[in-house]
Amino acid sequence: MILEDFIVIDKIGLFCRYGNFYLDPKEPVKQAVISHAHGDHAIGGNLNVYCTEATSLFMKHRYRKFAGGEFHIYNFNAVFDVNGVKVTFIPAGHILGSAMVLMEYDGVKYLYTGDYKLQPDKTCEPISFVEADVLITETTFADPATQHPAAEEEILKLNSTKSNIMLGAYALGKCQRLISLMNDHCTEKRILVHHSMMPFVKIYEQMGVNMKKYEMYDRKVMKNNPEHMVYIVPPMVFKSYFKAINVVRVFATGWKHLQSSHEIQLYISDHADWNDIIFTIEKVKPSQVWTNHGNGNYLKTHYEKSLVVKLLS
Incomplete structure (x- = not known):
């Protein structure tokens, strides 16, 4: 019973x-x-x-x-x-x-x-x-x-621009999924990761997950390469850099109300x-x-x- x-x-x-x-x-x-x-x-x-x-x-x-x-x-x-x-x-x-x-x-x-x-x-x-x-x-x-689109199709939206992208994402889970998706579907992109996210990425690798290509964010690298750079940052950093110039701002989420102000709307939900x-x-x-x-x-x-x-x- x-x-x-x-x-x-x-x-x-x-x-x-x-x-x-x-x-x-x-x-x-x-x-x-x-x-x-x-x-x-x-x-x-x-x-x-x-x-x-x-x-x-x-x-x-x-x-x-x-x-x-x-x-x-x-x-x-x-x-x-x-x-x-x-x-x-x-x-x-x-x-x-x-x-x-x-x-x-x-x-x-x-x-x-x-x-x-x-x-x-x-x-x-x-x-x-x-x-x-x-x-x-x-x-x-x-x-x-509410029906979530396939993440493999959504990530292709990042290929619609050559401009550098500031990509907001949660540090645990979403960040690692995005790195994997971009390695598979956005092969021209160079992936930079905010320092606060790196320990979680390393734990994924420690647990046997192949994260493929990514690198720690370097300001000089971003500044000297005006195209095809994707800088993944946690939500608080994304919000604090709201005046960032020379980047396309994108936030990966399933919530529509968090997408309205962004040039590219990336509906990827976990x-x-x-x-x-x-x-x-x-x-x-x-x-x-x-x-x-x-x-x-x-x-x-x-x-x-x-x-x-x-x-x-």
Whole structure:
């Protein structure tokens, strides 16, 4: 029997009361199961952290000695126990090391997706599907009007200009995916990377990902080469350089409201869109869907006659 209170939400986040642990807590806790290393899912200071190896490396770089007390590292598909709940990490395809969290208790399976994507990405493990009784899915882009274009087609937009490009992107996941895409599809471009992003790129390589050609940003290189340079910078730098001259400003994101002022609109998202979420539900075959991190009302309406949809947030 599905336990309606197996996962509850409080000010700290998603709490599994039967296993006495949090999923991606917003504040430090004693027991934290972390889906992936983005800052809105993985904070420092937890006493016990359960995660994949890549996630641990990213967290230890970002938070240093405050990353966590003890890290319990598990490979994908390995079953482990947290206070009586069987837990398994399933590849989520979001960034390197990202995991969906399969929890089994009293014969019922609950699958927490964290963030996930279905599009191909050479820089991380592809998503894998398992069946579960309850799917707890993120709904960042759960709107029938939202359909992400293929990243391999979007990246070709950068070839439409010879001018140097300042490319805004998140330092973890998006940066590495863009480097890979440009190496494959924008071969005339020379890729420069902001210094703050380089440690994450190096961890990708440490974990066996072939990042191919890129180099640390050098002001002289950018100044002396007026064409075909792409300088990847994190969001804060992108915003602070809003008066930068002699560059085409581009920001890689699935959010339309962040694209309007840019000469080239680069719709590359690392989240599931509407069709991806529907496909995931078909593959997981749950009897209930619990929504989180976004608007689940469209899903509730879509499945009102065929599937129980509960809005957790």
